[in-house]
Amino acid sequence: MTLSDRDATGLLTRPGSFVQLVDETGARRHDAEFDPWVADVDAAALGRLYRDMVIVRRLDAEGVALQRQGELGLWPPLAGQEAAQIGSVRALHDDDFAFTSYRELAVAWARGVPPEGLVATWRGTASSGWDPAAHRVAVPQIIIGAQALHATGYAMGLRWDHSDAAAIAYFGDGATSEGDVSEAFVFASSFEAPVVFFCQNNQWAISEPVGLQSKQELARRADGFAMPGIRVDGNDVLAVLAVTRMALERARRGEGPSLIEAVTYRMGPHTTADDPSRYRDDTELAAWRERDPIARVLALLDGLGADVAGLERETAEAAGRAAAELRAACLGLTDPPALSVFDHVYAEPNTHVERQRERYARYLALFDGTPDEASDEHGGAR
């Protein structure tokens, strides 16, 4: 079976020239340019990156399970992309702001979003799981590519505010075809906005291989927009950390945007509603399993003489606890009150919505004499 042979260019699926600091076997590859950016990452720090990745992988598996059990409506797995997401989010400063798509579970988690926040939208109890200002992570974006412009606008504001924070925009390989992403490049470049465009090239946009979106390495898109573009092994958490730090520092120094292409792989389906066996070969998956982002960090730590067994044990426990918390939080999310559908349509009083709310309350009252529950301005997941 040769699925999608025409479009999946070898160039893009067979990782070649990219920044790599830890190879598939866990060997440390030295790189004069990028080593300094992770000079502070000792074994303990590596252990924390490992721990992050294991926990988000476990949370992701729990999300899939909850969906399979009917507790969530949908789940977009991140499995395979742990290094890309953890490496980049751990490069952020606290006051940096992330604009993500729907798949960046690890980003939200690492920014401290509580478990119920991670599942509320997939459970369908709320339109968003957290207050963006509290975690410096925007409401996740489903409209492909739209958030690239939001990150750019936010970064323009950072510049006008003389802030030394930066913004980061996460999007996929497929998203690079949407006009919004190119327009974000234009605006960011023109206004020298402190924004890092972080493209997770996970090889697939649902059933479409990246070769259908681009016959060229995505990082090379940057040059034409007067930005540096960097291609990094997205399954190497250390390399991702290094390049993201570098790009963020560039942004902070007022030198403008850059584009990172993290070459990685979506190990699971697009979402739990997807069936990848319809469009891709098992052999491809098998090849990418060899490049697992977590295994290689463990191998590296082993080589460094760390207590790998202890780390594995402790991490597995932490991951198990996190998963249990996620499950409990999920099951604890009850349906929001009926009239909360009218909350927050507008920030200011609005005669039209108020009239509809009042009428719908009367309608509900036909059934039980009172609206089912009082409206809650802060309705939804709590």
Place this chain on the structure above:
Amino acid sequence: MTLSDRDATGLLTRPGSFVQLVDETGARRHDAEFDPWVADVDAAALGRLYRDMVIVRRLDAEGVALQRQGELGLWPPLAGQEAAQIGSVRALHDDDFAFTSYRELAVAWARGVPPEGLVATWRGTASSGWDPAAHRVAVPQIIIGAQALHATGYAMGLRWDHSDAAAIAYFGDGATSEGDVSEAFVFASSFEAPVVFFCQNNQWAISEPVGLQSKQELARRADGFAMPGIRVDGNDVLAVLAVTRMALERARRGEGPSLIEAVTYRMGPHTTADDPSRYRDDTELAAWRERDPIARVLALLDGLGADVAGLERETAEAAGRAAAELRAACLGLTDPPALSVFDHVYAEPNTHVERQRERYARYLALFDGTPDEASDEHGGAR
């Protein structure tokens, strides 16, 4: 006065490295790569290119005059861009198809659009001046960048039809910021569509200097979309002819799209409604006058020993005749019949539009007993 200092990058307004076959003084510069593409262009052919440019400049001036005299509602002058437009349109085969913006008077004219067609839309008597199929030029596009996608779609169709024709999309420097143009690059590249993207970088998008749209040479946008990009002296008709021929041949050979950036200058206002003194210096204009696209061809011909005086005389007469024809055609365009507002809304019968037409006819009949003129399915300019 230093207008627009921040945004007008020297890189882009001071022409540097680009393909040039005839310099500002009219000297022929030899170029091993591009000379072969114009090996057939002898003095007679050069004379025809010269003639084309003089005529369209004269037609353009007549358009401006007609607008100033109240005969046209608006006119977007092409002055300064004659070489870019003539050099490229003369590279087309008869069955190639051009998709233009509003400024490509020379393209429409060179493709045989009759004088009334060139002015009808600006006079406001018709929504379009010609039948696209008859001249292989689409209805000119005002929505910036939209036509790049149309050209791409047309070219995808050419490929699927195994045709050896190509499409060309004309757009400006400002247009490169619109998502549609980047999306056109994506589709063209992905489908290896035989389309040439011809960007006239005339340095300005109304009052905005090209540096606001891009900090990078526009031709370099191509590489990130897996296309070749070529920067050409847009005021050198021979160089433009050469690069466009090369790009078209590439397309015909099935090797896909390419991007040409023709570096040129809009000598006049954006349109007759614009006042460029509000945003640009006379010195800039003066510098570009030195690079006039027409003068240098005459100088080259002179150097080749052609009868320049005779050519000038004959051409001036031809241009005068063309201008007179344009004026006569313009003044001959009468207002279309009232009920023709309802023509062609749909290709098939439509009850709703028919009802509105009938009712409006009754309304008109209130005034003079009958609708003012019979509806004309082919209404408008004739």
Place this chain on the structure above:
Amino acid sequence: MTTLTLGKALNRGLRNALAADDRVVLMGEDIGTLGGVFRITDGLQAEFGRERVVDSPLSEAGLIGTAVGLAYRGFRPVVEIQFDGFIYPGFDQIVAQVAKLHYRSRGAVKVPITIRVPFGGGIGAAEHHSESPEAYFAHTAGLRVVVCSNPADAHVMIQQAIASDDPVLFFEPKRRYHVKGEVDEEASLADAKPMGIATVVTAGDDVTLVTYGGLVQTAKDAAVAAAEDGISIEVIDLRSLAPVDYPTLEASLRRTGRLVIAHEAGQQGGVGAEIAASLTERCFDFLEHAPVRVTGHDIPYPPAKLEQHHLPDLDRILDGVDRVLGRANSLSEVEA
């Protein structure tokens, strides 16, 4: 007659269209190998090849804009928009190009583009996956807007839309994709009822209940429920939103004098507003009560667990019927 789901009926209709005219091309995201996220194009790429059933890059403006170029070249592109909420990036190309090109070119360029849009809610989906954007297009001169509600119609109407020389926005009620019905696959298109004509799906005398898409079945159920109360509802499936088949609606309303219009889209400026206003103009002297609209609220589509409080359902439609009949209803005190 074959029993097919609505989704399969569309698939067969598309297949017929591809087979009948080699200028028909299908384009969309994931429509090839995958057969579309709803499998509406399942198997068609395998049968007709990659140049007739085209997986496109991820860009809706790109999809529609290239379809315009293909129309210039004489193709009849059928574009799939993956979900209702993803049509907006293509809005400019639809409104400024697709809708206007025939007019702008004074009839020289035909634009036989069909834009298929799975639409509406009721499937517990995430945001942007349950929108009802049809009113935007019904307000756009130059477009035709049709909506199928059952397998038989879906099968015929998709072929009619593709055969039409006008651009057609073709809405498919995604929550009905899996519902089965009888389809006459042999029937000739030439004899079929034109897609612009509405269908009286349940005859009745007391109230005219007009709807389309996913709510047609709900309206039929409402008619059955009302009948038990002795109320006779005539249910009309609009099928075409632009133009609307007013003769059929008028004939009904002149008899019943009472109009209820239901749709999932918000009320403000929804299709129901136009129909209420137009039928009031046309039938004023026959009206016993102001037309009543039963619609989604004017809110962004709510999270899945709240959608049942947004979407009109059988009870809400019956409440609307009570209102138009002056029977006790949710607004009795308010409107008394």
Place this chain on the structure above:
Amino acid sequence: MTTLTLGKALNRGLRNALAADDRVVLMGEDIGTLGGVFRITDGLQAEFGRERVVDSPLSEAGLIGTAVGLAYRGFRPVVEIQFDGFIYPGFDQIVAQVAKLHYRSRGAVKVPITIRVPFGGGIGAAEHHSESPEAYFAHTAGLRVVVCSNPADAHVMIQQAIASDDPVLFFEPKRRYHVKGEVDEEASLADAKPMGIATVVTAGDDVTLVTYGGLVQTAKDAAVAAAEDGISIEVIDLRSLAPVDYPTLEASLRRTGRLVIAHEAGQQGGVGAEIAASLTERCFDFLEHAPVRVTGHDIPYPPAKLEQHHLPDLDRILDGVDRVLGRANSLSEVEA
């Protein structure tokens, strides 16, 4: 009181907004050095600098999308769309992002974005320069839609729109930019009439004539003309299209029993449809005649020389008044 054109009144209003709140930023194509193609932002970049009055790259989605990001950062962006017909490339960002973000974030993110749109015809312009797209936005939950019609309102309403924590589509009747009127520049915003309230601009008893933007003056002229015929028209300037100020409209219609609505946009699904339907619901027992709509035809905007056959004018409005009064009119035979 100062005498200002509508355009200048907007300019002064924008200036006040920039001076009052340093989170207000103006963004648009050509709004800086040039002062906008209509000069509405004339002089503001010189006064407030390039980071408060921002010339943007040529991209409407970019403009609006970056405005959303700026709102996340606490700015109050005011975006100029150069002409009505160029708003569609930004439609997705408006409908899917601007309109929904406050709801989606459960009130956490305010979106105080004002989108200024010079709109409408009557200036003999080329295609795409005379559109009336307001109904698209009035149908979009989460947006407020307002329209100014005179210098005094323009001056106050633009400041109110910018001060509003909701996103506002602010329509400016471009053919009225040069018309002068009295503006009280000293008046406090706090005391000003809210932008959501309609204005009775001419009192009358026989017919309620509702309109907005460029047609308000035409409606006033129609009232004067009708008065000579002994017909007393009450002209209401809607000002806000979403939400609509129904109390003011109802009060008038209950007295007159006859409603005419006029707008330049097409009839099908235009704002007039919603108002006709809603007022029929609210005032059915008071209506002497079906509401009459006098609108642009449902056609793409025609070439300049034909626009007078598209746009409602004084005579067409008076014909509508005759219809609603049952006097001899263009449709007398048809509707008899």
